[in-house]
């Protein structure tokens with residue numbers, strides 16, 4: 001059995017990964033060793049894994065790390081930056097699987113999304129590549145959903161507007177959104193059941209609270225609740241944010257495209273807790289019928305689900321709350337645009353902790369095993 005080290009299993013991506021692995025009984029086929037950056041020596045909390053190594057190991061112990069066959073980390077880029085290069089430098093030849101973004105741009109790494117790029121993964125494995133990284137959440141969700149169109153070489157360009165959940169930024173941010181909800185609720189709870197209260201008075205009270213100095217916003221810097229933030233990650237030289245920059249770079253790296261497919265957009269953080277949504281404007285290379293487009297999208301993989309372009313289907317099945325916790329990838333609002341006969345709109349939702357993060361890593365580990 002391969003010795004597999006898990007780092008970052010306590011975080012959001014990590015805990016979703018562990019749950020999926022338990023559900024699929026993946027731990028039956030590996031010797032799992034759990035590491036921590038903060039709780040060294042404590043017992044592992046998974047009662048179902050009683051026969052496995054019980055104590056948490058130190059995630060900075062190179063001696064133990066260097067004995068592992070495979071390391072899978074969901075700890076984040078800072079950890080990877082501190083450990084990965086040093087481990088390789090001291091001669092570690094194992095496989096490294098990572099949820100963080102920092103290694104995605106390196107030449108000798110592969111961004112994994114096997115339903116889309118299995119052949120590339122297989123080819124690079126045979127060439128001796130040993131570092132595999134999960135893609136950016138919105139990129140992976142977009143590719144899984146639109147893979148049929150990419151695969152048939154139908155896409156000329158894509159413009160995407162994202163609606164990204166607080167959890168996409170990490171546990172601390174998600175927690176802060178809940179604190180913001182609580183803070184607002186406490187200030188108006190005595191008013192909301194009183195039908196004589198003018199709703200604009202409540203709105204004013206909420207706005208005042210949002211601007212108060214004690215409002216919980218250490219992480220987001222501004223209120224997210226009752227608002228949105230049209231900026232994710234740092235600024236690039238061309239005016240994009242890093243999150244927007246990843247759209248084109250990662251899409252083309254995952255597809256191993258020989259001619260760049262232009263992808264651009266605006267990435268927006270919204271006040272949902274889990275699951276991302278994306279609105280696409282897509283220019284196709286051909287003027288296809290809606291029916292044809294739906295068939296092409298539908299036939300690529302079993303997770304993508306076409307949602308009919310009507311009110312009831314859309315409000316029930318094309319929302320982040322509907323898709324949370326599911327592997328399904330609903331896509332709807334598919335229609336031709338007035339702008340150009342080859343331009344179409346589409347809207348998709350997907351759980352960014354599943355296909356957007358943990359699931360491609362789990363499947364990569366399974367491929368190695």
Ligand code: NAP
Pocket residue numbers: 007008009010011012013014035036037038039074075076077099100101135136137167168169170171172352353356357
């Ligand atoms: P996270 O939830 O913030 O967890 C990262 C680490 O923070 C944990 O492993 C844990 O390490 C520590 N931690 C501190 N306080 C915690 C708490 N209250 N609950 C849980 N963990 C806590 O980060 P993440 O969102 O899973 O992201 C991990 C990596 O995946 C990042 O590089 C991120 O960019 C990438 N990623 C995230 C998403 C997403 O949707 N969130 C999607 C794709 C990729 P110790 O146990 O060692 O203290």
